Amino acid sequence: MVLVPLIDTLQEEREGDxxxxxxxxxxASLLILYTYILNMxxxxxxxxxxxxxxxxxxxxxxxxxxxxxLLISDHLDTPSALSLSLTSRGAxxxxxxxxxxxxxxxxQDKHDLLLLLERDPANSSLFYCPPCRxxxxxxxxxxxxxxxxxxxxxxxxxxxxxxxxNTAWDMTYARARLALNAHLYGAARGIPLSALCAxxxxxxxxxxxxxxxxxxxxxxELFLHRRYTLTVRAADVARxxxxxxxxxxxxxxxxxxxxxxxxxxxxxxxxxxRPWTGGDGLVPCENAPGxxxxxxxxxxxxxxxxxxxxxxxxxxxxxxxxxxxRTPDDWKWARFTESSAPQSVGFPDRPNRRGSYYYPGxxxxxxxxxxxxxxxxxxxxxxxxxxxxxxxxxxxxxxxPLLAMGYGKVILKD
Numbered sequence: 001m002v003l004v005p006l007i008d009t010l011q012e013e014r015e016g017d018x019x020x021x022x023x024x025x026x027x028a029s030l031l032i033l034y035t036y037i038l039n040m041x042x043x044x045x046x047x048x049x050x051x052x053x054x055x056x057x058x059x060x061x062x063x064x065x066x067x068x069x070l071l072i073s074d075h076l077d078t079p080s081a082l083s084l085s086l087t088s089r090g091a092x093x094x095x096x097x098x099x100x101x102x103x104x105x106x107x108q109d110k111h112d113l114l115l116l117l118e119r120d121p122a123n124s125s126l127f128y129c130p131p132c133r134x135x136x137x138x139x140x141x142x143x144x145x146x147x148x149x150x151x152x153x154x155x156x157x158x159x160x161x162x163x164x165x166n167t168a169w170d171m172t173y174a175r176a177r178l179a180l181n182a183h184l185y186g187a188a189r190g191i192p193l194s195a196l197c198a199x200x201x202x203x204x205x206x207x208x209x210x211x212x213x214x215x216x217x218x219x220x221e222l223f224l225h226r227r228y229t230l231t232v233r234a235a236d237v238a239r240x241x242x243x244x245x246x247x248x249x250x251x252x253x254x255x256x257x258x259x260x261x262x263x264x265x266x267x268x269x270x271x272x273x274r275p276w277t278g279g280d281g282l283v284p285c286e287n288a289p290g291x292x293x294x295x296x297x298x299x300x301x302x303x304x305x306x307x308x309x310x311x312x313x314x315x316x317x318x319x320x321x322x323x324x325x326r327t328p329d330d331w332k333w334a335r336f337t338e339s340s341a342p343q344s345v346g347f348p349d350r351p352n353r354r355g356s357y358y359y360p361g362x363x364x365x366x367x368x369x370x371x372x373x374x375x376x377x378x379x380x381x382x383x384x385x386x387x388x389x390x391x392x393x394x395x396x397x398x399x400x401p402l403l404a405m406g407y408g409k410v411i412l413k414d
Contacts, residue, residue: 083116140191156177163228171224180220180324212226212227218366231311251268252292255267268290271301
């Protein structure tokens with residue numbers, strides 16, 4: 001039997017992710033699972049991409065008879081079968097023709113196939129762009145402004161938000177998706193969260209704003225924390241309050257620092273308050289909370305005078321929840337960038353925060369709760385750690401659920 005030498009090779013250990021084309025718990029699916037681990041990088045080789053360094057030039061999978069490959073393909077859905085046809089040039093030669101002869105490939109099938117290729121371990125320089133319905137390349141060069149090689153008219157580069165209209169602070173959909181890809185599929189298939197963390201100073205007429213950004217993934221969703229630090233001279237407060245119009249400072253697309261003529265904008269009330277004694281000065285406050293009613297953005301404001309009362313220090317901390325970034329149509333992301341024009345005041349016909357269970361302050365609380373959790377989280381000790389030679393996917397998807405049910409206690413290491 002051709003299966004005997006193939007199964008014998010399964011004893012060889014090989015780290016890898018769970019294959020994307022596992023369809024059922026049949027013998028065929030098990031064969032695909034293990035042969036995929038033994039043949040990572042075959043997809044990229046057949047597409048003319050640079051193969052992974054660990055790939056072998058030959059393997060038992062490429063020697064399977066055509067009828068066995070067809071039998072395996074019969075157990076798979078169309079996107080997974082197409083993915084299987086790309087694992088080797090030999091399989092592609094006859095398997096793809098057989099699939100196209102017996103199945104209809106729908107647009108959804110093509111979409112799902114591209115998602116499979118995005119997750120493939122060897123395709124570490126590609127990601128799926130939903131607006132283009134295509135795979136784009138990227139690099140992991142350090143720095144906020146580098147790393148993407150997108151077509152000039154790619155919608156993913158226009159779907160973005162910047163607090164002051166400055167590209168140095170841009171948060172684009174493509175960058176957010178890649179950060180989540182690194183979290184979901186492994187560091188090699190995306191960019192690190194540090195690539196989202198810009199630090200920049202923007203100078204306007206009466207004030208300069210220094211902004212820092214921190215990023216986290218909590219419950220498989222992207223969160224941003226932006227800190228705006230301003231120093232305003234007492235003599236320039238009135239001039240500072242007139243910084244409205246197209247060049248507004250803003251915390252999100254719906255919340256500007258100051259009130260303006262746009263009916264779609266809220267503002268930060270603490271920056272408008274005047275002392276009861278009169279004058280144009282600011283009013284001190286500490287961690288005064290606020291929230292956007294449209295997107296998932298919470299903030300707090302602290303205003304303190306200098307020792308000689310010659311200036312004011314203003315610190316605004318904004319917290320954004322952007323969702324899982326799997327599609328730009330997800331309302332959590334769509335309300336963050338508002339890449340399409342609003343239809344009416346208050347956006348009643350579009351999904352937004354007012355129609356959700358995200359109460360004011362919930363995003364800020366989630367971020368701060370994680371701060372406390374990180375402080376209280378114990379460090380793993382060497383005495384309690386257990387090393388394993390099992391594949392990482394086996395620990396992650398098989399043993400971890402068993403441990404959660406009470407079958408022992410162990411610290412897992414990938």
